[in-house]
Amino acid sequence: MNDATFTKSLCPLCGGPDHRAVSTTGQFGIPAHVVVCVDCGSSFLNPRWTKERYDRFYSSEYDTYYRPEVVSQNDDRYKFVPASQIVTRLQRYGLLRPFQRVLDLGSGMGHALTYLRNVHEPNAQYDALEPSPTCRTHLLSNGFGYVGADVYGPWDDQVKDSYGLVIMRHVLEHFHEPLEVLRKVRAVLRDDGLLYVAVPDAMHPTKPLRSHFFRVVHINYFTRRSLAAMLGMAGLEMLHIAEGDDLSKNEVFAICKKGPVTKFQPDTTEAARQLALYRDAGRLDTWYELKSWGISILRRLRLIN
Numbered sequence: 001m002n003d004a005t006f007t008k009s010l011c012p013l014c015g016g017p018d019h020r021a022v023s024t025t026g027q028f029g030i031p032a033h034v035v036v037c038v039d040c041g042s043s044f045l046n047p048r049w050t051k052e053r054y055d056r057f058y059s060s061e062y063d064t065y066y067r068p069e070v071v072s073q074n075d076d077r078y079k080f081v082p083a084s085q086i087v088t089r090l091q092r093y094g095l096l097r098p099f100q101r102v103l104d105l106g107s108g109m110g111h112a113l114t115y116l117r118n119v120h121e122p123n124a125q126y127d128a129l130e131p132s133p134t135c136r137t138h139l140l141s142n143g144f145g146y147v148g149a150d151v152y153g154p155w156d157d158q159v160k161d162s163y164g165l166v167i168m169r170h171v172l173e174h175f176h177e178p179l180e181v182l183r184k185v186r187a188v189l190r191d192d193g194l195l196y197v198a199v200p201d202a203m204h205p206t207k208p209l210r211s212h213f214f215r216v217v218h219i220n221y222f223t224r225r226s227l228a229a230m231l232g233m234a235g236l237e238m239l240h241i242a243e244g245d246d247l248s249k250n251e252v253f254a255i256c257k258k259g260p261v262t263k264f265q266p267d268t269t270e271a272a273r274q275l276a277l278y279r280d281a282g283r284l285d286t287w288y289e290l291k292s293w294g295i296s297i298l299r300r301l302r303l304i305n
């Protein structure tokens with residue numbers, strides 16, 4: 001972790017250069033320089049690792065930190081929960097239909113694709129974009145198409161206007177250039193295609209902030225407002241957007257289709273709201289850290305599940 005090279009950035013949403021620092025470290029004690037943009041209130045890492053450093057992390061280190069099932073045997077009772085949430089939400093809005101071709105961006109082992117194939121549409125074509133070589137091997141051996149490892153690469157050239165559904169579940173917050181990625185996604189959607197996107201909600205963050213919510217791999221911290229703004233800038237029209245529901249209180253999710261590109265109008269009062277929320281939520285960090293430490297001890301002693 002000590003060979004990280006950091007690079008400065010402007011606000012990924014409005015391009016503003018004026019930012020307020022919120023934190024310098026995040027999960028696992030790895031530096032995470034969270035700032036809030038004064039002009040539009042969006043939060044993101046600045047400075048952040050270079051793209052080369054992130055590429056190395058995702059290719060060879062990410063699984064160790066975040067995907068225990070890839071590197072060892074793991075309790076897999078919960079592996080289809082996120083996928084079942086996607087299906088339930090599409091169903092609730094009357095948007096679960098034959099998709100014919102589905103892409104999961106940042107698919108990991110492909111649990112969402114497996115779930116859709118099992119419970120919804122056995123004969124659709126399922127594709128994945130995923131940087132981890134271990135996951136790639138697993139995806140290919142499970143009969144999934146593999147469009148590439150690098151989201152900024154030319155993977156989209158071969159699959160323009162192809163997909164009935166693109167899934168981006170907790171991936172947009174990881175990207176250096178989230179707007180560029182959304183534009184590529186728009187280009188690979190069919191005219192009747194849907195994008196399902198879900199991100200952690202910076203207005204309803206999981207706690208503690210400093211050792212859980214803030215993390216080096218999350219470059220962008222979206223809210224309902226900032227996600228909606230960026231989707232519009234990419235020409236993605238929201239059919240639905242929600243700031244949490246009964247399935248998850250701490251995420252923003254949206255279901256979109258191709259639409260016109262809309263201009264972003266920053267709200268200069270948003271920065272004060274976001275800064276106040278982080279300040280108040282962060283006051284409880286020590287309490288939440290002690291609580292999670294206590295729970296892990298009880299689990300190790302097998303006094304709770």
Ligand SMILES: [Zn+2]
Nearest residue numbers: 011014037040
């Ligand atoms: Zn901004």
